[in-house]
Amino acid sequence: MAAQFDWGLDQPANPAARPGEGVQDIEPEQLPEVRALSAEGWQLAPDAPVLAFLPAVWPPELRTWVPDRSTRHEQRFEQYPVNLAIYSTATVSATPAAREEAEADIDELLAAAGAPGRPRGRIWLLKPPQGYDSVERAWRPSCCTTRTAEHQTGPFAQWLGTAPSAS
Incomplete structure (x- = not known):
């Protein structure tokens, strides 16, 4: 049986979604709308890149999404050029370019598996x-x-x- 991928492009955001700009220094699970949906039995879709396809194969009635207003972070480090030992690390907010690069990497993994790229700007929740x-x-x-x-x-x-x- 061939896999059927459906990203629910015609599926509206969950009514709990809040309009507006991103919020500063809040991870997805800390967003008020995600907390409200979690209380109703929804769970954040796994964020491991290898499982990025999961919302596309999940039963439509058991998946929902809200706009991604969260802050994502990335690790930065500096190394000594001679021995490559790390001497400085920092966690910083990911730039839009860094987030797009991460999404493009996930799209490459999906394409390798025969799946279409996923829509941007969504936090997926599954039951x-x-x-x-x-x-x-x-x-x-x-x-x-x-x-x-x-x-x-x-x-x-x-x-x-x-x-x-x-x-």
Whole structure:
């Protein structure tokens, strides 16, 4: 079964979304709208680049998004040129150019997997499918090397090709 990617481009932002400019020094999980949605059972989509596709394959009724008004940070460091030992580190707010570069890197990973690039400026929140207590429990079986009954019958088993074939 071929993967179907749907970024919900026609899906409006969650009604809890707040209009306006970005906020200073607030991580995504600290935004008031994300906190409100978390209280309703929504969970932030994993931010690992290798899982960037997850909102695109998640059931549309179990995903939502809000505009990304958060501040992202990056680590900067300086090294001695002779031995490359790090002598200075700093955490700074990521510039728009640095954020775009990170998004472009994720788009390259998605393209390598045959997925379209994701829309910019969204914080994705997911609800676990019925029978799962967390988003991680729903996708993690596909990432494990040990195959159990859960791995072969989880909500994404057909998409991942781990479902038993119909004979």
